[in-house]
Amino acid sequence: MGKLSVFGITLEGNRTVYFPGDFIKGQVLILVTEPMKMKAIKIMCVGRAYVHWTETHTTGSGENQRTETENYSETENLFEQTIIVHGEGANEQTNLSQGQHVFPFQYQLPTPLPSSYEDGIGYIRYWVKGTIVKPWKFDKYTTQVFTVLDTLDLNNIPNISTPSGNSDTKTLCCWCCTSGPIEAEFHTDRSGYVPGEYILINAAITNSSYSKVKYTSAMLMQNVTYHATTKTRIDSRVVNTIMGPGVDKRATENWTNKRLHIPPLPPSESLHCRIIDITYSVIFQAHLRTCAVDMRLYAPITIGTIPIRSLQMYRNPPPSIGNQRLAVAPSAPPTHNFPPNTSPNPEQATSAYPTRGTFYSPPPSYPSATGGGAIIKDDDYGYTMGDTSFTPQYTYYDWNQSTFTSNK
Structure with a gap:
């Protein structure tokens, strides 16, 4: 140079x-x-x-x-x-x-x-x-x-602890005959999560048709809406997927508390940016035979940065503390007074929140x-x-x- x-x-x-x-x-x-x-x-x-x-x-x-x-x-x-x-x-x-x-x-x-x-x-x-x-x-x-x-505090969102879910019925046609319906219902354990938590999924699929459901799956989806000057575009990408068994004809299959992990993600965003909106959803899918359209059920969820403090998982102390210091789950936005010689320190970040009662959580980190x-x-x-x-x-x-x- x-x-x-x-x-x-x-x-x-x-x-x-x-x-x-x-x-x-x-x-x-x-x-x-x-x-x-x-x-x-x-x-x-x-x-x-x-x-x-x-x-x-x-x-x-x-x-x-x-x-x-x-x-x-x-x-x-x-x-x-x-x-x-x-x-x-x-x-x-x-x-x-x-x-x-x-x-x-x-x-x-x-x-x-x-x-x-x-x-x-x-x-x-x-x-x-x-x-x-x-x-x-x-x-x-x-x-x-x-x-x-x-900062998106899930505790400030009404009904955030309510499950999110959906149901649907699909009838398959085979040549000139119509088979019985395939019925599916699923729901998440709540509507709001933070990265690092697990979405618990429960589902029931009743297959009254003459065809086998090949397999089932659940996907965490990130949905991004882009607003240009004259047009809007929506793109969705799969963040994480878990697989489940198929369902034989004339049979029923259940999902019980299947866990779908949430990796590091930006929080849901629709307020502070005019041209990019970010939302999330869980899709439960019954994969059918090649010539049939799969059954897809959608459930919207919110990804935040401060977890729901009323959850039992944040009220139970871990069984073994060892030499690790427990963090207190936050209940309000932090002051972020981090020392000048460090990046945001997880323990300091959490301790900056005023708390009510005792809440236990892993200290927040900031991975890529x-x-x-x-x-x-x-x-x-x-x-x-x-x-x-x-x-x-x-x-x-x-x-x-x-x-x-x-x-x-």
């Missing part, structure tokens, strides 16, 4: 996860091998949501047939703040002397904000961008992306998202020094750790 040997941004304590209202504190690090002329060094703190996709349509026929590609996109600026850390930033020039330079900065995140999200169609992204504004030359850039987590992240390649960044890969991190309660195994 010639004169510029190092140009990077470090966040205080190497923190990677923040919450609305937190202060982003960090430093711009620059190492130049000889004096450098510039106008300014500036920091831009940005929160932005973006969606984009293309659709191909064929019109006309024969010689008049043609293919058209339409682009759909929309941008929502959540916040944008520029901070000059060196120089005036106008037409005046300044010199940066040879050697290493450190410029501190801080910015308080606004509130409310939606949780970070990344996929191939859209994103909700937060970053700090550093720019060396050069006179008569290309500017130099460096970028640090970080996760923002919204299920399904991976993104490579940051965007015109907003220009040529960027440093790592451009990013994967959001989400709240997760690890019920598989040994102290809590029997409470899963």
Whole structure:
């Protein structure tokens, strides 16, 4: 890079996860091998949501047939703040002397904000961008992306402990004959969960037809709605699946408390972002013969970040504490006063919540998202020094750790 040997941004304590209202504190690090002329060094703190996709349509026929590609996109600026850390930033020039330079900065995140999200169609992204504004030359850039987590307290949602479920009846036709119906009913143990918990599924399938149900399954689905300027698109992806047995003709099969695990996921989001909505559902499916359409039953659920404190699993102390410290399940949003030299510490995160009574839970951690992240390649960044890969991190309660195994 010639004169510029190092140009990077470090966040205080190497923190990677923040919450609305937190202060982003960090430093711009620059190492130049000889004096450098510039106008300014500036920091831009940005929160932005973006969606984009293309659709191909064929019109006309024969010689008049043609293919058209339409682009759909929309941008929502959540916040944008520029901070000059060196120089005036106008037409005046300044010199940066040879050697290493450190410029501190801080910015308080606004509130409310939606949780970070990344996929191939859209994103909700937060970053700090550093720019060396050069006179008569290309500017130099460096970028640090970080996760923002919204708080969704399940205890504030009415009827969240009520099971969610559905039922259906399907009649198969075989040649000129109509067989008896296939009847199915299923429900989850409640309507709200946090990542790390298990969805308990109960179901009953009565097969009065002449055909066997090949097998049954249940899927946790993430449903994302993208709102472009002129069109809306809904995509669904399977997050996790469990399989069940088939059902012989003229027979009945039951599911009893089958467990479907919830991996690290963003919370349900429909309030704080105008162009991306995230919802979840459980699908119970009876897989039928090849020529028949499978039976699919849908049940909506909510994924939050603070668990339902009235659940028995949070009231029973684990059978063996060992040397591990017990966390107290939160009942209100935390203050997030984490020490400056650490990322959010699970025990401090939980202890920041005021509590009522005693509630036991694994301490929340912040693992990377299920399904991976993104490579940051965007015109907003220009040529960027440093790592451009990013994967959001989400709240997760690890019920598989040994102290809590029997409470899963």
